[in-house]
Amino acid sequence: MTERDPRELVERVYRALAGGHRAELASVLHPEFDGYFSPGLPPPIGGHHPGASACIEHGWWAIGALFAVRALPERWLACGPNELLVLGEYQGTARRTGRELHAPFAHLWAGDGDRLLSLRQYTDTALWRAALEEKPR
Template sequence: MTNTPSNLAIIQATYEGTSEENGKNLLAVLAPEARWTEAAGFPYAGTYVGPEQIVAGVFQRLGTEWDGYNAKVHTYLADGDRVAAFGVYSGTYRKTGKHMSATFAHLYHLKDGKILSMEQYVDSHMVQQALTAQ
């Protein structure tokens, strides 16, 4: 029997704690060449490579542009080296003061306990509505 955490446990640890714990856990398991793809239509759309780009391009922006931003997972599915997380984003965009709630799916590919890639699928229309002032 091995004490190595399962791929499912690795991904769960990036969602189930405080924001600080989740961030620490994520940084610990990102491969140096990890590819992180944010969906078209999402404000941070594109592919970020490596922990520095991922943190600067996605997580620092989420932390500074939104109030109460949260990614709450309700379902995980694991199949070998792939783990999917399904849930709901919520938060208030600071520039407009508009709140949003949008469904998402994240598909992770792992190898040897490290995240090689993440691809985001999201209801970007709900997010875009929060970004625009009326």
């Protein structure tokens, strides 16, 4: 296999997530992928998800069950040969309430040159929870 630039791999993740393409997402992640989502996100999303399958199911797919949202990258910052920091904004709506979500994010990705090994996701969890709250009558 040829070694890939981490940005190429991360761009594939964002495209796969935007299109709901689980197989494409799984192909970019190492089987022992280590995902960490901001604590304070609604269960089961927040926290540590060891393994690609757990991260997909309890992280990204759990987000998709609660929100129609996209991660929109704005800045790409190389942090070494196999690490990349992506800054951007989540934009979308909560499925149950229809309330908008606009929340900044920082994603720190690490790879091995062929697949992604880990993600550390940071976001304003209060904005996510507020989008899930019913509007007062």
